[in-house]
Amino acid sequence: MIEGRNGKWETVIGLEVHAQVVSKAxxxxxxxxxxxxxxxxxxxxxDAAFPGMLxxxxxxxxxxxxxxxxxxxxxxxxxxVFERKNYFYPDLPAGYQISQYLQPIxxxxxxxxxxxxGTLREIGITRLHLEQDAGKSLHDQHPxxxxxxxxxAGVALMEIVSEPDLRxxxxxxxxxxxxxxILRYLGTCDGNMEEGSLRCDCNxxxxxxxxxxxxxxEIKNLNSIRYVMQAIDYEAQRxxxxxxxGSRVEQQTRLFDVGRGITRPMRSKEEAxxxxxxxxxxxxxxxLDPDWVKQxxxxxxxxxxxxxxxxxxxxxxxxxxxxxxxAEKETALFFEQAARGRDAKMAANxxxxxxxxxxxxxxxxxxxxxxxxxQLGALIDLxxxxxxxxxxxxxxxxxxxxxxxxxxxxxxxxGLRQVTDSAAVGATIDRILATxxxxxxxxxxxxxKLYGFFVGQIMRATEGKANPAxxxxxxxxxxxx
Amino acid sequence: MSDPALLALNLAEARAGLARKxxxxxxxxxxxxxxVVEAKPLNAYITPTPERAxxxxxxxxxxxxxxxxxxxxxxxxxxxxxxxxxxxxxxAGSHILDGFHPPYESxxxxxxxxxxxVMLGKTNLDExxxxxxxxxxxxxxxxxxWRRPGDNRPLVPGGSSGGSAAAVAAxxxxxxxxxxTGGSIRQPASFCGIVxxxxxxxxxxxxxxxxxxxxxxxxxPMGRTVRDVAILLHAMAGHDAKxxxxxxxxxPDYEAALTGDIRGLRVGVPREYRHEGMRIEIxxxxxDAWEWLREAGAEPVEIxxxxxxxxxxxxxxxxxxxxxSNLARYDGVRFGLRVESDSLEEMYELTRAAGFGAEVRRRVxxxxxxxxxxxxxxxxxxxxRVRTLIARDFASAFERVxxxxxxxxxxxxxxxxxxxxxxxxxxxxxxxxxxxxxxGLPAISVPARLLEGLPIGLQVIGRAFDEExxxxxxxxxxxxxxxxxxxxxxxxxxx
Numbered sequence: 017m018i019e020g021r022n023g024k025w026e027t028v029i030g031l032e033v034h035a036q037v038v039s040k041a042x043x044x045x046x047x048x049x050x051x052x053x054x055x056x057x058x059x060x061x062x063d064a065a066f067p068g069m070l071x072x073x074x075x076x077x078x079x080x081x082x083x084x085x086x087x088x089x090x091x092x093x094x095x096x097v098f099e100r101k102n103y104f105y106p107d108l109p110a111g112y113q114i115s116q117y118l119q120p121i122x123x124x125x126x127x128x129x130x131x132x133x134g135t136l137r138e139i140g141i142t143r144l145h146l147e148q149d150a151g152k153s154l155h156d157q158h159p160x161x162x163x164x165x166x167x168x169a170g171v172a173l174m175e176i177v178s179e180p181d182l183r184x185x186x187x188x189x190x191x192x193x194x195x196x197x198i199l200r201y202l203g204t205c206d207g208n209m210e211e212g213s214l215r216c217d218c219n220x221x222x223x224x225x226x227x228x229x230x231x232x233x234e235i236k237n238l239n240s241i242r243y244v245m246q247a248i249d250y251e252a253q254r255x256x257x258x259x260x261x262g263s264r265v266e267q268q269t270r271l272f273d274v275g276r277g278i279t280r281p282m283r284s285k286e287e288a289x290x291x292x293x294x295x296x297x298x299x300x301x302x303x304l305d306p307d308w309v310k311q312x313x314x315x316x317x318x319x320x321x322x323x324x325x326x327x328x329x330x331x332x333x334x335x336x337x338x339x340x341x342x343a344e345k346e347t348a349l350f351f352e353q354a355a356r357g358r359d360a361k362m363a364a365n366x367x368x369x370x371x372x373x374x375x376x377x378x379x380x381x382x383x384x385x386x387x388x389x390x391q392l393g394a395l396i397d398l399x400x401x402x403x404x405x406x407x408x409x410x411x412x413x414x415x416x417x418x419x420x421x422x423x424x425x426x427x428x429x430x431g432l433r434q435v436t437d438s439a440a441v442g443a444t445i446d447r448i449l450a451t452x453x454x455x456x457x458x459x460x461x462x463x464x465k466l467y468g469f470f471v472g473q474i475m476r477a478t479e480g481k482a483n484p485a486x487x488x489x490x491x492x493x494x495x496x497x
Numbered sequence: 498m499s500d501p502a503l504l505a506l507n508l509a510e511a512r513a514g515l516a517r518k519x520x521x522x523x524x525x526x527x528x529x530x531x532x533v534v535e536a537k538p539l540n541a542y543i544t545p546t547p548e549r550a551x552x553x554x555x556x557x558x559x560x561x562x563x564x565x566x567x568x569x570x571x572x573x574x575x576x577x578x579x580x581x582x583x584x585x586x587x588x589a590g591s592h593i594l595d596g597f598h599p600p601y602e603s604x605x606x607x608x609x610x611x612x613x614x615v616m617l618g619k620t621n622l623d624e625x626x627x628x629x630x631x632x633x634x635x636x637x638x639x640x641x642x643w644r645r646p647g648d649n650r651p652l653v654p655g656g657s658s659g660g661s662a663a664a665v666a667a668x669x670x671x672x673x674x675x676x677x678t679g680g681s682i683r684q685p686a687s688f689c690g691i692v693x694x695x696x697x698x699x700x701x702x703x704x705x706x707x708x709x710x711x712x713x714x715x716x717x718p719m720g721r722t723v724r725d726v727a728i729l730l731h732a733m734a735g736h737d738a739k740x741x742x743x744x745x746x747x748x749p750d751y752e753a754a755l756t757g758d759i760r761g762l763r764v765g766v767p768r769e770y771r772h773e774g775m776r777i778e779i780x781x782x783x784x785d786a787w788e789w790l791r792e793a794g795a796e797p798v799e800i801x802x803x804x805x806x807x808x809x810x811x812x813x814x815x816x817x818x819x820x821x822s823n824l825a826r827y828d829g830v831r832f833g834l835r836v837e838s839d840s841l842e843e844m845y846e847l848t849r850a851a852g853f854g855a856e857v858r859r860r861v862x863x864x865x866x867x868x869x870x871x872x873x874x875x876x877x878x879x880x881x882r883v884r885t886l887i888a889r890d891f892a893s894a895f896e897r898v899x900x901x902x903x904x905x906x907x908x909x910x911x912x913x914x915x916x917x918x919x920x921x922x923x924x925x926x927x928x929x930x931x932x933x934x935x936x937g938l939p940a941i942s943v944p945a946r947l948l949e950g951l952p953i954g955l956q957v958i959g960r961a962f963d964e965e966x967x968x969x970x971x972x973x974x975x976x977x978x979x980x981x982x983x984x985x986x987x988x989x990x991x992x
Contacts, residue, residue, distance in 0.1 A: 061601060065826040067589070068581045068603060068705040070740050100822050102868070104845055111825020162841075164830070292868035294877060297712035297819050299741050 017225070020256050026225045027252040028232075029188050029218060030142075030180035031244075033195060034173045035205035036149070036213035037080045043148050043172035044071030044114060051211050055154075055165035063151075063170040065109035070298050073098075077172040078302065080204040081121050081146050082312050084174055087202045087319055088141050090125025094304045096145075102292040106164050107151035115175075117293045120145035121302065127178075127198065128321055129190050130339055139191050140179030149173050168212075174205065180219065180229065185245035185252075192216065192241050193343070197320050201345045209239050216244055220251045222259070230255070231265040235272050235279050247272040251279050323348055331360035340368055346382045353389035358396050366392055370410065374417045386420045387413070395423040403427065404434050405484050436483045441474075442490050444482070448473045449494060459495060470495070500528040501989030504668040508572060508725035511671060515561060515571045522561065522571025526554035526615050529573040529670065532988030533617055536669035539640045539986070541660040543578050544586050545618035553615040560613065567613030569732050575670035577661050578619035579626055580606050580716070581705040585616075589707040590624040590634035590657075593852025594833045603705025604737045605674060605716050612732040617670055620660030624854045625824065626681055626709040629926040631659025632913060633856040641689060641910050642667035642984035646950040652910040655685030655926075661719050662689040668988045672720040672729050676706060678713045679812050680906070680930025683942035686719055687905035687954030690944045690982065692971070693719040694726045695930075697962045698937030699744030701730075702737030708823040710816035711742075713934045723943060723972040727751035730964065746962055754965035755972045760794030764970065765898030769805040770929060775907045778948045783904050786945060786955050789977035790902065790970070798898050802890045805932060807883045812931040813924055814867050814880035820857075821864030827852060859920065888936040891958075900966050901958040904929050905942040909951035929956060939964045941971045944980040952982065 017024045042049055045062035062069040085092050097119040100112040122144035129137040151169035153162050176195065182188045196207035196214060207214050216239075221232035235251060238244045250272075255265045269288070270279040295301075318326070320342045327338035327348075341364060342348045355363035371392065375385060395413060398404045404412060404427060415426045427433055435441055448470065449456050459466040474487055498520050506514060514520055530547040550573060557571035581587045581599035588594045602610070610616070623633040630653035631639040639659040641652040643666070654663040658675030662685035665673050675682040677695035686693025694717050701716040708714060718729035731751050737743040766787060771780065787797050829835035829848030836847035853861065867876035894901065906926055916923055933940040938961055942954035955974060959967035983991050 064831055066599065066601070066832070067587070067594070067597070067707040067826070068599075068703070070704050072739060072741050102822050102825060104825065104828060106828070106830045106841065109826060109831060111828060112822050290870045292822070292865065292870075292873075294818060294822070294868055294873070297710070297742075298708075 018222075018252060018256060021260050024225060025222045025252070025256050027184055027248065028180045028221045028223060028229055029182035029184075029248060031178045031182065031188060031191065032217040032219070033176045033192070034215045034217075035084075035176060035199055035207070037077050037172035037174055038204055038206055039074065039077050039080060039172055041074055041076070042170040043074050043077050043146065045170050047170065049171050051213075053167055055163070055167060058167040059169065063109065063166055065111070071114060071296070073299065073302065074172065077146065078121070078304070079312060080172075081144065081174055082304065082309055083202050083316065084176075084199065084204045085122030085125065085144055086313050086316055087198050087204075088122070088125035088127060088144065088176070090141055090144065091123035092304065092309050093119065093121055093123055094306060094309070095119065096121040096302045098146075098296045098299045098302065099293045100296045103289050105150070105153075106162065107153045107166070107169065109151070109166065109169060113148050113150060114296055114299070115147035116145035127191060127194055129187065129194055130335075134335065137187070139181045142177040142179055144174050144176045147173050147175055180221075185248040188218065188248055189241050189245050192244060194320070197343055197345070201317055201319050203317070209241070212239060215239050218244060218248055218251075220248055220255070221265070222252050222255045231267050233265065233268045233270050233279070235270050236282065238272055243272055243274060246277050247279055250277060254279065320345075320348075331355060331364070333360065333364055337364050337368065344382065350382055350385070350389045354392040354396065358393060359400065362396055362399070363392070366396065366413075370413050387416045391416060391422055398423055398427065402434060402436065402483065404432060405480070407484075408432055408434070408480055432481060434483045435478055435481045436486060438486060438490060441478070441482050441486050442494075444477050445474055445487070445490055445494055448477060456495065467491075467495070498524070500531060503528040504532055504987070504989040506671075507721045508672050508728055509722065511572060512569075512728070516566060518561070522554040522557040522615065523551060525571060526550050526573050526617075528989075529617055532667075532669045533664075535988045536642075536664065536667045536986070539642060539663050539667055539669070540637050541620055541639050541654075541664040541667065541669060542575070542618045543588055543590070543621050543636045543660070546585060546616055547618075549585070550615050550617050553610070557613050557615065567611070569609065569728070570613030571615060572613070573615045573617045573671050574609060574729070575617050575620045575661055575664045575673040576606055577622055577658050577673065577675050579622060579676050579707045580674060581707065582606055582616070582619065585619065587619065587707070588636065589626070590622045590636060591827075591852065591854070591857070592635040592834060593827045593849070597833050599705070601705060604702035604739065605706065605733045607705075608735065609674070609732055614732065620658075620664055620670075620673060622660055623657035623681075624857050625707065625820070626657040626676055626678055626714075627820070627856050627860055628656040629680065629684055629923055630911075630913070630916065631656040631685070633854050635854060638913050639663050640913070642986040643690065643910060643951055644985040650912040652951070653688065653913050655688035655906070655910065657681040657685075658693070658719065659685045662686055662691055662693065665689070665691045665719055665721060666984050667986055672718065672725050674733070675717055675719045676709075677715045677717055677930075677934065678709050678816060679927040679934050682715075682717050682719060683930050683940060683954065683956060684906045684926060686942040687944070687952065688910040690952030690980065690984065691719060691721055692723050692726045692941065692943055692975070693717070694730060694941040694964070694967070695933060695939065696730060696734060696964055697744070697939045699742055700939070700962065700964070701733050702735070702740045702743050704737055704739040710819040711823060712819060713812070713816055715934065723941070723968055723975045724752065724755055726941070727755060727968050744962065749965055751964060751968055754969050756969060757973060757976070758794075759790065759970055759973050762795040762900070762966070762970065763798050763898040764790050764795045765798050765800035765894050765901040767800050767802045767805065767894070767901060767903060769802050770903050775904060776948070779904050779907065779953055782945045782948070782953055783902070783955060786902060786974055786978075789974060793973050793977070795970070797902075800894045800898055800901070802887075802894060802932065804883065804887045804890045808887055808932040808935055809924065809928050811880040811883035811887070812927065812935060813863070814876050815884065815935075817860040817864030818867045818877050819864065821861045821868065824853075824857070824861055856920070884935045887932055891932070891936045891938060895960050899960075900963075900970050902970075903956045903958065905954040905956040906930070909948045909953050933958050937961060939967045941967050943971045943974050943978070945974065945978050946980065947982055952980070
């Protein structure tokens with residue numbers, strides 16, 4: 017809810033996400049899809065729309081769309097139709113984009129959001145369809161000319177359309193993160209917004225709570241979650257101010273100006289393109305074999321919601337911890353490898369604490385972690401079998417981050433093995449107590465606080481290697497006299 | 498053999514002569530190269546390729562000498578300039594494809610070359626195959642080698658495969674490829690007194706053929722006899738993974754289907770084709786043909802195709818709609834003509850205005866209109882429903898008959914310029930041919946007789962992928978008609 021000049025307003029948001037399909041080849045041509053290749057090196061004659069060239073559907077891209085649909089708990093349409101969306105632009109070589117319009121490959125589905133208050137919000141998916149990406153117009157290569165790079169032309173995209181179920185910029189961000197997480201778990205989109213593999217159009221309107229939907233504006237082509245949030249907040253505020261001033265919101269397509277943090281009009285409803293959709297006569301309707309869909313369903317990987325539930329039941333993690341660990345597939349896999357057969361809560365704490373801290377400092381993702389899951393597991397094993405103390409483990413972990421070495425190697429090299437020999441520890445305690453006779457007397461007179469001082473002195477003398485439990489046991493006995 | 502004697506051979510005869518080494522592929526090809534030059538006034542070719550033809554003939558001769566002959570070794574054919582040919586100018590009869598040398602070879606022509614055929618050149622056509630008279634080409638009209646007795650005005654060869662038809666009729670090609678979107682193989686075949694077959698949709702790959710209306714475009718063979726066309730089709734047909742609408746079905750031996758035996762075959766005669774502005778002589782020719790088939794043991798059956806009258810209007814919605822989208826790629830950005838301007842919009846406008854002729858512009862406008870928001874349902878969608886009903890008409894007819902006999906065109910060839918005033922009058926030329934395109938069915942035109950000194954053809958339409966019956970019946974008609982007339986002009990002379 018947003019507080020206006022005279023009462024509360026509700027923002028209503030629906031998102032259209034364009035997710036680039038993970039595939040070696042384009043949707044209708046055999047050309048490769050590598051990001052960052054030299055301009056116009058990933059282009060077939062089909063992509064460049066040479067006369068007489070014909071599209072042939074890439075089966076793998078279809079499988080990826082079906083997989084994504086299943087991951088969104090959506091209906092899979094066994095018959096769908098590719099249509100032509102006609103408009104002229106130099107980076108659209110054929111003068112039309114092959115897309116799906118009236119009959120998409122995937123119908124209604126849902127994405128679950130775990131709200132901060134612990135409740136679950138279900139966001140409806142209206143549809144998912146397959147379409148081609150366009151090429152790229154380069155306006156900055158020459159003062160008077162526009163260059164065209166067709167590497168991206170024909171790359172497969174999934175357009176995933178949500179219901180207008182989102183109510184704030186924060187919710188939109190949560191939805192995008194969750195959707196991206198699902199896509200990454202499925203391996204159907206790498207979700208990399210900087211490289212443009214995930215782009216978002218936002219439909220935003222405002223209304224008084226309980227009233228019918230207001231007039232919406234569409235903000236095109238946002239390529240970061242931060243921009244999505246900024247654009248929604250700005251746009252909602254703009255619409256509220258318009259209505260409160262007594263004017264109306266005009267249905268528009270708008271662009272987000274990243275530099276100024278504002279949205280500005282691109283075209284109005286009257287100027288909207290007439291895309292003249294019609295079924296592409298070069299392609300036959302896409303008909304899926306139900307058994308093939310079933311095989312894809314059976315081969316689906318575990319998705320974040322299921323994994324979270326399992327982490328809670330199998331490892332006894334809290335909902336919050338499990339939620340954090342499953343947000344990224346790589347983190348979840350890392351955790352599980354480190355935790356399996358060990359104290360899972362301890363593993364979770366290490367991953368979310370020291371490991372996340374180290375990765376943040378280094379500014380890298382878990383995929384590039386200098387400490388492997390196996391190494392973290394080995395560290396936990398050393399704690400569990402008493403070889404090192406928890407305190408020493410922190411130092412060893414820091415060393416692991418710095419050098420990438422195995423914990424056992426560090427322990428041996430630096431002689432950090434815990435001292436568990438009670439005679440040796442006892443001798444050290446005796447020596448300390450002998451040099452601190454006055455403090456011993458004070459302690460025995462009732463100054464309990466001094467206990468910690470003795471422990472500190474002993475640990476310093478043993479360079480932290482004395483087994484803390486053993487120190488406690490012997491110290492108490494000796495102080496008791 | 499003398500050049501005129503070589504040129505007088507049909508494809509099957511030339512194939513036999515080459516096999517028996519009565520002449521070489523080089524001799525045959527050289528005779529045709531000369532014929533192409535001699536026939537130049539007809540304007541049937543846009544780009545002759547004589548050197549390439551001789552090189553291909555020499556390669557064929559080597560294989561023939563080694564006894565490793567391919568099915569079409571040394572057979573000189575003409576290629577409609579809608580088929581992309583690697584490194585050879587491909588124009589679609591349009592200014593907008595100026596200088597376009599495709600870096601690829603269409604599937605159909607590739608198959609012909611792999612079968613040993615020799616390319617004589619690229620033949621003229623209506624611009625982007627839009628027309629029934631071959632007068633809309635940027636490269637000028639093609640003349641029919643036939644003339645009306647006592648009237649020296651040049652006649653149209655029909656269209657859009659008019660260059661191919663004129664070349665075959667004038668003996669400036671032994672056979673040719675064509676494409677048929679609304680009658681563009683059959684109508685020029687009828688006007689030029691040759692045989693033209695539109696195969697089933699999906700039988701011959703469209704890959705590498707410049708698109709006019711994708712769901713209606715059918716590549717197919719044109720030749721002097723039904724057998725020639727059967728031989729050529731065998732080499733052109735077959736599934737192509739690069740064309741999603743290509744049918745994964747085996748290609749039968751079409752020559753083997755020419756048994757001459759049509760006893761017991763039920764031949765449908767559609768009632769509705771009688772009153773479509775047809776000249777009485779054409780009706781007589783049709784009745785004669787009915788009689789010939791009866792004499793050969795077939796059983797004529799009157800059938801009804803009630804949706805026929807809607808076929809032409811539906812065609813002239815669907816074809817332009819698809820064309821308006823297919824031709825969007827000619828934008829001056831990547832190939833062909835570009836008229837420079839400082840603004841992108843203006844570059845598009847100037848390029849397309851200069852590059853497209855009047856008929857192409859008309860169809861692009863009609864198609865754009867038919868697909869526009871608010872009109873789509875009334876035009877495009879309704880036309881598609883009509884198309885479904887027409888296919889249903891044929892399906893129910895084919896429950897009772899094995900093939901259908903009909904006229905090919907409502908008239909014989911007309912004079913160049915005689916009909917261009919009213920586009921709708923021109924569109925009526927397609928009235929008998931369009932239904933088979935809408936239904937995707939195989940249909941052939943065979944010369945039946947002369948009408949006031951000009952050839953007219955009859956059409957046999959068959960079930961989907963049953964080209965064999967179509968060819969068999971056509972050959973029976975061909976024998977019965979024994980059409981031996983020659984046009985006023987033939988290369989090598991009419992001796």
